[in-house]
Amino acid sequence: MKTYEKSAGFFPVFERKSGPAKDATHYCPGCGHGNVHKMIAEALNDLGLIDRSVFVSPVGCSVFGYYYFNCGNFQAAHGRAPAVATAVKRTNPQAIVISYQGDGDLAAIGTAETIHTANRGENICVFFVNNAIYGMTGGQMAPTTMIGQRSTTTPHGRIEALHGNPIRMAEMLATLPAPTYIERVAIGDSKHIMKARKAIRKALTIQAEGRGYSFVEIVSACPTGWKMDPVHSRDWLIEEMLKVFPLGVFKDESENRDENSWLRRCDAYDPAKVDEYLDRLKSTLGDAAPVALTNDLHCKFAGFGGQGILTLGLLLSQIGMRAGQHVSWFPAYGPEMRGGTANCSVNVCGGRIGTPLVDTPNLLVVMNQPSLDAFADQVIDGGTIIIDSTIVEGRLDSTRLRQVLIPATAIADEVGTAKVANVVVLGALVAATDCFPREFCEDTLRAAIKKRSLVDMNIDAFGRGYEFVKNAR
Amino acid sequence: MARQFMKGNDAIVVGALAAGCRAYYGYPITPASEIAHAAALHFPALGGVFIQAESEVAAMNMVYGTAGMGVRTMTASSSPGFSLKQEGLSYCAGAELPCVVVNIVRGGPGLGNIAPEQADYFQITKGGGHGNYRLIALAPNGAQEMCDLTMLAFDLADKYRNPACIMADGITGQMMEVVEIPTAKVEQWDHSSWAVTGTPDTVGHLVSSITLEPEELEKHNLKLDAKYKRIMADEVLFEKYAVDDADLVVVAYGVVSRIVYSAVDQARAEGLKVGLLRPITVWPFPSEVIGGLCGSAKAFLAVELSTGQMVEDVRLAVEGRRPVHFYGRCGGMVPGGDELLAEFRRLLSGGSR
Numbered sequence: 001m002k003t004y005e006k007s008a009g010f011f012p013v014f015e016r017k018s019g020p021a022k023d024a025t026h027y028c029p030g031c032g033h034g035n036v037h038k039m040i041a042e043a044l045n046d047l048g049l050i051d052r053s054v055f056v057s058p059v060g061c062s063v064f065g066y067y068y069f070n071c072g073n074f075q076a077a078h079g080r081a082p083a084v085a086t087a088v089k090r091t092n093p094q095a096i097v098i099s100y101q102g103d104g105d106l107a108a109i110g111t112a113e114t115i116h117t118a119n120r121g122e123n124i125c126v127f128f129v130n131n132a133i134y135g136m137t138g139g140q141m142a143p144t145t146m147i148g149q150r151s152t153t154t155p156h157g158r159i160e161a162l163h164g165n166p167i168r169m170a171e172m173l174a175t176l177p178a179p180t181y182i183e184r185v186a187i188g189d190s191k192h193i194m195k196a197r198k199a200i201r202k203a204l205t206i207q208a209e210g211r212g213y214s215f216v217e218i219v220s221a222c223p224t225g226w227k228m229d230p231v232h233s234r235d236w237l238i239e240e241m242l243k244v245f246p247l248g249v250f251k252d253e254s255e256n257r258d259e260n261s262w263l264r265r266c267d268a269y270d271p272a273k274v275d276e277y278l279d280r281l282k283s284t285l286g287d288a289a290p291v292a293l294t295n296d297l298h299c300k301f302a303g304f305g306g307q308g309i310l311t312l313g314l315l316l317s318q319i320g321m322r323a324g325q326h327v328s329w330f331p332a333y334g335p336e337m338r339g340g341t342a343n344c345s346v347n348v349c350g351g352r353i354g355t356p357l358v359d360t361p362n363l364l365v366v367m368n369q370p371s372l373d374a375f376a377d378q379v380i381d382g383g384t385i386i387i388d389s390t391i392v393e394g395r396l397d398s399t400r401l402r403q404v405l406i407p408a409t410a411i412a413d414e415v416g417t418a419k420v421a422n423v424v425v426l427g428a429l430v431a432a433t434d435c436f437p438r439e440f441c442e443d444t445l446r447a448a449i450k451k452r453s454l455v456d457m458n459i460d461a462f463g464r465g466y467e468f469v470k471n472a473r
Numbered sequence: 474m475a476r477q478f479m480k481g482n483d484a485i486v487v488g489a490l491a492a493g494c495r496a497y498y499g500y501p502i503t504p505a506s507e508i509a510h511a512a513a514l515h516f517p518a519l520g521g522v523f524i525q526a527e528s529e530v531a532a533m534n535m536v537y538g539t540a541g542m543g544v545r546t547m548t549a550s551s552s553p554g555f556s557l558k559q560e561g562l563s564y565c566a567g568a569e570l571p572c573v574v575v576n577i578v579r580g581g582p583g584l585g586n587i588a589p590e591q592a593d594y595f596q597i598t599k600g601g602g603h604g605n606y607r608l609i610a611l612a613p614n615g616a617q618e619m620c621d622l623t624m625l626a627f628d629l630a631d632k633y634r635n636p637a638c639i640m641a642d643g644i645t646g647q648m649m650e651v652v653e654i655p656t657a658k659v660e661q662w663d664h665s666s667w668a669v670t671g672t673p674d675t676v677g678h679l680v681s682s683i684t685l686e687p688e689e690l691e692k693h694n695l696k697l698d699a700k701y702k703r704i705m706a707d708e709v710l711f712e713k714y715a716v717d718d719a720d721l722v723v724v725a726y727g728v729v730s731r732i733v734y735s736a737v738d739q740a741r742a743e744g745l746k747v748g749l750l751r752p753i754t755v756w757p758f759p760s761e762v763i764g765g766l767c768g769s770a771k772a773f774l775a776v777e778l779s780t781g782q783m784v785e786d787v788r789l790a791v792e793g794r795r796p797v798h799f800y801g802r803c804g805g806m807v808p809g810g811d812e813l814l815a816e817f818r819r820l821l822s823g824g825s826r
Binding site: 016050051052053054056063066070071072073074075076077080083084085086087088090092094095096097112113115116120264265267268269271272273274275277278279281282283314317318321326327328329330331352353354355356357359360 | 475476487490491493496498515518521524526527530531532534539542544545561564568615647649650657658661669670678680682683686811
């Protein structure tokens with residue numbers, strides 16, 4: 001005599017289940033979940049995958065998948081199982097990951113996760129139990145509810161004009177290039193069940209071999225939600241549901257995809273490797289002995305976008321950093337950037353920097369007229385304003401400020417390109433403030449400019465700006 | 474010394490890598506996107522995971538997946554995106570999963586704008602999603618702290634098996650400062666007793682936030698509550714700046730504290746006794762130290778980029794013993810140092826709001 005035992009894919013006793021009946025599932029008589037659970041548990045065990053399997057059950061009747069499956073279990077938020085499954089698989093590509101979802105979960109609240117997980121071709125199995133109703137929450141309309149079918153939220157039956165049509169997920173997903181295998185099966189008669197069993201095994205095998213994403217839609221009965229007895233439910237499923245949800249393979253690329261071609265990589269944390277990597281991110285300006293700063297600089301740089309205003313601020317910041325000073329750089333971003341203007345605040349200080357925003361600069365650089373109009377009044381008494389006199393026509397009549405006029409763009413043209421006008425201004429700034437020694441600044445520029453071929457031009461530009469101011473004194 | 478001049482947003486990623494974070498899940502949003510840009514570059518280069526998710530909701534649930542495996546993971550966003558993460562955060566808190574979530578707070582409500590604000594304070598410090606839970610919330614005020622507090626956030630998340638949040642703002646995210654690049658953490662937390670990793674040794678483990686029986690769910694909530702009380706007792710961080718003899722104690726965090734440093738210096742130069750108490754953890758809030766200052770301070774002033782959120786916690790800490798004033802700008806407007814100085818002068822000469 002042959003004895004049939006519960007698969008080792010299930011827990012021997014369902015201890016996590018509340019109530020006295022620890023050997024039976026919580027599913028209703030005639031529900032398809034029991035069949036599908038059994039087929040998955042048997043397949044995981046037979047294929048030798050159960051030890052490394054992770055079963056993700058989101059909200060719906062199958063939220064209690066973890067009562068039954070003798071593997072690792074995640075309970076997930078409504079519709080999010082594919083996102084959770086994606087992360088589990090990516091973090092441990094050797095895990096066998098199952099996203100087990102109902103129709104509301106997969107095709108309504110979790111539609112985005114469903115489509116994008118398929119579109120990324122995640123190497124997981126999605127088992128989709130389509131029973132055309134919300135079971136857990138009390139028989140409401142599902143995205144797969146049939147036209148005319150009554151539910152607690154379509155009391156007069158589903159009407160196309162009001163509720164849309166039942167959605168065919170297998171067909172939709174089959175339009176995507178990435179998925180490997182998409183089939184719709186049914187828990188109808190025994191012939192259907194044997195086909196479903198085969199599809200589930202195939203999907204798990206594809207995953208185990210690293211051949212990519214599988215989606216098995218299982219049309220299934222919900223006698224309680226449908227308000228039918230189990231026998232009539234299965235007849236209705238076969239006679240009515242399969243008209244809208246035809247069975248078949250919608251996509252099968254399993255033969256065309258190499259083993260492990262869809263396995264992604266995630267290495268374990270290795271502090272030594274991280275240290276080595278982070279070392280590459282450090283500044284390449286080279287070590288320098290601290291260089292004294294004559295006066296704290298609170299600068300505002302302003303001009304048109306494309307004049308290298310932000311870069312000018314960054315170059316001064318890098319000189320300050322290499323000199324061992326405290327430095328901050330903050331770009332205006334968002335609405336202030338409209339109209340093609342750019343500005344940034346830079347602080348270079350001997351001590352800790354308070355606000356990184358420079359509202360009242362002691363040094364203002366303006367490279368266009370609107371910037372002069374906007375910021376000149378903010379400069380503190382006795383402050384310095386450097387003006388690119390090639391571009392800016394206006395002059396301040398105030399004696400409150402020290403004005404440095406330099407035809408920076410014209411000088412840059414002489415050097416070879418107007419693009420280095422910002423570096424001409426930097427030379428002028430260093431000369432006007434004597435903040436750091438000229439040579440130190442030039443050394444920093446040489447290290448900071450990544451493109452070797454541009455170094456000489458920039459040093460030339462810097463030197464001309466510097467000389468212009470020094471000679472004007 | 475390994476240093477680099479970098480954006481606060483980039484410093485977060487450096488801190489995360491050095492903390493052993495292996496997986497980043499994100500969705501683009503200004504002004505937090507640089508975090509995703511840096512993660513996209515660095516995580517795969519170090520054999521880690523980077524996914525640009527289909528939504529903030531999906532990104533947060535991906536964090537739930539990796540966190541449930543006991544592996545360090547994070548996501549980052551800005552206010553509207555952070556709202557979408559509340560579902561996943563509640564699930565992480567319920568299932569007690571350690572993870573780090575960054576919010577580079579911008580102007581709200583609704584789509585608001587992309588300028589700096591601090592108006593997500595309630596959402597971050599009072600729970601945000603459904604149910605009884607808290608986020609451990611750290612508020613850096615410069616690029617170095619963006620790095621260092623991210624590392625600390627991972628440690629605290631692991632220590633308490635709870636999500637931790639970095640609450641920064643558009644300025645702290647966008648500005649560049651000199652950052653000392655940290656050494657990678659060697660010690661790692663052992664989550665092998667509960668995590669689900671898809672390996673034979675974790676078969677039978679369950680990551681879940683569902684507890685059907687009311688008696689059991691009450692027990693679970695009380696257990697979480699006891700954990701939150703331990704965090705409140707042990708993990709409060711703050712900075713005092715010129716505060717011990719201050720008549721007026723300013724309470725401010727994040728970028729606002731930077732403006733207040735400058736304003737306090739100016740006030741002191743005028744002989745005004747003003748000091749700053751800066752919460753570094755905005756949850757747990759430094760209530761005890763603020764209460765303790767009631768002996769020396771004559772009044773408190775909360776300064777925020779909001780219409781008044783943290784000020785409620787200052788009032789709870791002061792318990793009516795001293796006046797608690799409020800000064801706020803919002804919508805992306807940031808107070809200038811002079812503006813704050815004028816407020817200090819007004820309050821110290823007997824004015825009030």
